[in-house]
Amino acid sequence: MSLKIGAENWPKSSSQKDEEPLIVIREYDEEKHKVEVEKLERLCEVGQRGKPSLVTDLLGDPICRIRHFQLHVMLVAEYGKEGEIVGVIRGCVKTVARGNSAYVKLAYVLGLRVSPKHRRFGIGTKLVEHLEEWCKQKGAKYAYMATDCTNEPSINLFTKKCGYSKFRTLTMLVQPVHAHYKPISTSIAVLRLPPRLARLTYNHMFTNSEFFPKDMDLILSNKLNLGTFMAIPKKYLTKCDPKNGIFPPSYAILSVWNTKEVFKLQVKGMSPFVHACCVGTRLLDGCMPWLKLPSFPNVFRPFGIYLMYGLQMEGKFGKQLMKSLCGFVHNMARDDGGCGAIVAEVSQRDPVREAIPHWSKLSWAEDMWCIKNLEDMKKEIFHEKCGLSNWLNYRSSSSVIFVDPRDF
Incomplete structure (x- = not known):
């Protein structure tokens, strides 16, 4: 052709x-x-x-x-x-x-x-x-x-x-991966859903949304998909049975895609002053790790990202559960030495947008x-x-x- x-x-x-x-x-x-x-x-x-x-x-x-x-x-x-x-x-x-x-x-x-x-x-x-x-x-x-x-x-x-x-x-929300683990409340349980159950769950949740792919099963079974995770209050564990479509009053769910196996990102052209400030935060964090400072990761060399998608939350505890679930993904990325950031893209009217931790200076509001x-x-x-x-x-x-x- x-x-x-x-x-x-x-x-x-x-x-x-x-x-x-x-x-x-x-x-x-x-x-x-x-x-x-x-x-x-x-x-x-x-x-x-x-x-x-x-x-x-x-x-x-x-x-x-x-x-x-x-x-x-x-x-x-x-x-x-x-x-x-x-x-x-x-x-x-x-x-x-x-x-x-x-x-x-x-x-x-x-x-x-x-x-x-x-x-x-x-x-x-x-x-x-x-x-x-x-x-x-x-x-x-x-x-x-x-x-x-x-x-x-x-x-x-x-x-x-x-x-x-x-x-x-849409809005692109970016959170850098720090050297410290994010704390996860002991009152919250994080469950991993198998691909088949995740597909049925997503088919039900996104039936009226735009751009939901019909071949969702291929996405969830792809080698780049790291899993689908659901956060629920532990007190609801006995009342929760996702296999039979029984969900607790409050929950949060998302899936994680490993884009670092496809491409790497790198920031170039930063001013020497900004570059020095970023390096300084890491040095300070290294000298005083007990402070758990949110040091700026090294984005001046190639790094990968984790993409969070299929984000949904329900109930009065939904926002808190989504924040904890994002912290869980951050900790996954922290254990992966080549991952420098976790990213989520959501519509501007999506309620889940307010629950996703991010750095405003690294994010952009209009995609x-x-x-x-x-x-x-x-x-x-x-x-x-x-x-x-x-x-x-x-x-x-x-x-x-x-x-x-x-x-x-």
């Missing part, structure tokens, strides 16, 4: 023919493209001069971020006779809930990169269009992408050139999700006549948005 892009806007040498195509978009070939794609990824991760940037280092094959989806593809843009890789994009197709137990095939667009010296020539737009065509062939009715609300170039590309609409806004209807106008009109509303105009009755851990 390949697509040639016209070169009328590109500068040419006198030896080049006007009809020569300069750009070809084709599917990723590991043997042919891996080294060049890794080079492009490193080139695009450099932040603005004088400003700190968070660098992502993919581990193994560059396609590893999407290989956990059954339907996935990675496209590259080749330039010139030498086939220089100047652009890359990843995508997948999954079936998710759009609210009220209705399911739809959805494409997820991620990992768009264009070489800095080859930007503003329409390569990004063509990569998105070609990926959308592949997704439509796989049955996708909608496509969505996620980006930081401050990433204006990305938002402008998708909303102004590719026809996407701003859809949902923008944009969506596009991939169906043609005739099908859209037909669906409206049949009473099937366009998801873009649909307001979910649930305040919960399920975040698929494979999207990270």
Whole structure:
């Protein structure tokens, strides 16, 4: 599969023919493209001069971020006779809930990169269009992408050139992993649910939420999933039987995804003063460990993260139980020497948001999700006549948005 892009806007040498195509978009070939794609990824991760940037280092094959989806593809843009890789994009197709137990095939667009010296020539737009065509062939009715609300170039590309609409806004909450264990109340019991029971529990809890994946069983049985955990007051242990759908009046539940096996993060470009302050907190903590200071972890070398997903709480003790459950995950990460932070992403209206411990300076309040209807106008009109509303105009009755851990 390949697509040639016209070169009328590109500068040419006198030896080049006007009809020569300069750009070809084709599917990723590991043997042919891996080294060049890794080079492009490193080139695009450099932040603005004088400003700190968070660098992502993919581990193994560059396609590893999407290989956990059954339907996935990675496209590259080749330039010139030498086939220089100047652009890359990843995508997948999954079936998710759009609210009220209705399911739809959805494409997820991620990992768009264009070489800095080859930007503003329409390569990004063509990569998105070609990926959308592949997704439509796989049955996708909608496509969505996620980006930081401050990433204006990305938002402008998708909303102004590719026809996407701003859809949902989520909050990313980040808590660094410290050298000290978080205390867990002795009155709280933490249970580990087997994958089958966790799937049944989640199917019941998230039946009306948006973006809940239909293949939840594959997520829970994935090797990157570290388990599903439920916190309940010990006094309710005798009255609790999750296997038979009997839950206590108050509980909290979440699952943990080990993203550090897929990629590592690293902060670069921090000012010497800030860097020295961060190092100073660790030195002080090392000299006086009995104070249990919240020292800043070493984020200046590659570190992994644990993602908490499927967070839900119920009852008057729900908030306290969720905080304890997050502490339990922190202690798991603390025992894992390569994990530097635990992360959760939730909708801004989700009540669980207030119970998740985090550092505000490391978190960001607006992760923008944009969506596009991939169906043609005739099908859209037909669906409206049949009473099937366009998801873009649909307001979910649930305040919960399920975040698929494979999207990270």
